[in-house]
Amino acid sequence: MAAVSVTTIKTLFALSCNRCAYPGCEEALTDPSWGQVKADIAHIRGERDRSARYDPSMTDDERNSYANLLLLCPNHHRLVDRLDPAGHPVARMHEIKQRAEAACTHHDWAPEVALERFAMLAVAASDTAVEAQGSVERPRLVVTVGANHAIEVQNVGDGDAHDVTIEPVDEESAAATTLADIPPGRMSPGASWRAGFHTATFGHPGPHGVRVRWTGANGTAYDGEFPL
Secondary structure, eight states, X not given: OOOOOHHHHHHHHHTTTTBOSSXXXXXXXXXXXXXXXXXXXXXXXXXXXXXXXXXXXXXXXXXXXXXXXXXXXXXXXXXXXXXXXXXXXXXXXXXXXXXHHHHOOOTTSSOHHHHHHHHHHHHHHHHHHHHGGGTOOOOOEEEEEOGGGEEEEEEOSXXXXXXXXXXXXXXXXXXXXXXXXXXXXXXXXXOEEEEEEEOOOSSOOOOXXXXXXXXXXXXXXXXXXXXX
């Protein structure tokens, strides 16, 4: 099954103004002090067979597209999908999405690097929920720029990350970053790695970014592109 792209989730966060989309709900989805997000990626037409509002005529890419998704707090996600799906048909779900996004007039409420981190955390939380029944552990890496321009890589998933590599996304980024020569062979859940430093200069103002690749314990390959 196709996965929701990080770019799509970033767009959802940007248009959320950090609030659950459900009418009248003021629940915050993120906070700088949190190590996770309180945001569920909800599907208007269900993600899989027997899900609420599932439409068998849709492709997996359509199900996981921006038009079919919205961000809800866990309580309201449970309401629309499990407790009262009959009271939340497709038309009402589309209306909830449209009204919430129309009400968000400050799309710059969080910087790009923060939106990237929120999106990766939301993906990690979604994977954990889906895989809980099968006890599958999956590593998820995110990149942030910390004190003294340090590039920090963190494993926010629940599985070990192996064969971690990092590289600039383009020549402009390469001119503004100094990356470690020897990456860690393994990053356990919660582990952090100082992967280098990022310093924008007058000659290379950006935008800049890095690409990180890693594998899970079962050999599954992952990658992510992160702005700096």
